Amino acid sequence: MRRPEAVLRVCVAGGLLALLPLGCSRGTDTSKGSSAAKQAGHVEPTAPKPEYAFAAGLEEEYPEIAGFVRQMLETALAGDYAGYRKLVARVADPESRARFESVLNAMKSLSIELIEEVELAQIPPPTYLVTARAELRPETRVSLRRGSNSRIAILVLQEEGEWRMMLAPSELQPSAETTQPATAPATTAPSYPWQQDGDY
16 A cells, blocks of 8 residues: 655645754854754755745634644744654655755745544544645745645644644545636527427
């Protein structure tokens, strides 16, 4: 069975919030060890920090899940790669540091559109599906997942009593967005039953 990929393609995303410790010393030590730890655990954003928002009512209806998503987003948007990795479920692979950095700097804004409880055979409850819409900076040419869909879904689940996240499996991802052509008026005359015999 294919393992779901980790999510914070929303950087962050996504993903996607108290900051977690980076494991670096706090003094003015500029030694190689200190620099290496900082480099591995933190990404310095080069673009303006993206904005994010929740759809009306979500934070009131799902306060605990919304709080975790906010923690995830704040951690990722601060460039805290080490903190982000701690929020990814152990059954998933976190984004690489390079991917994390590229999505972080491509993200313009993020809207959390939907939170809903779901039942999945392979994951014990409670499990929540969180769907978000991202706006990416077009000049970066980064995508959240295959295709140009700007919407992405993650799962929020519990591991040993702590909330963790992972990319939702493909069957739970929002369908690709396609622009539906406007319904054009009929350009041919209507067909009537008495016209079928050719006597018209």
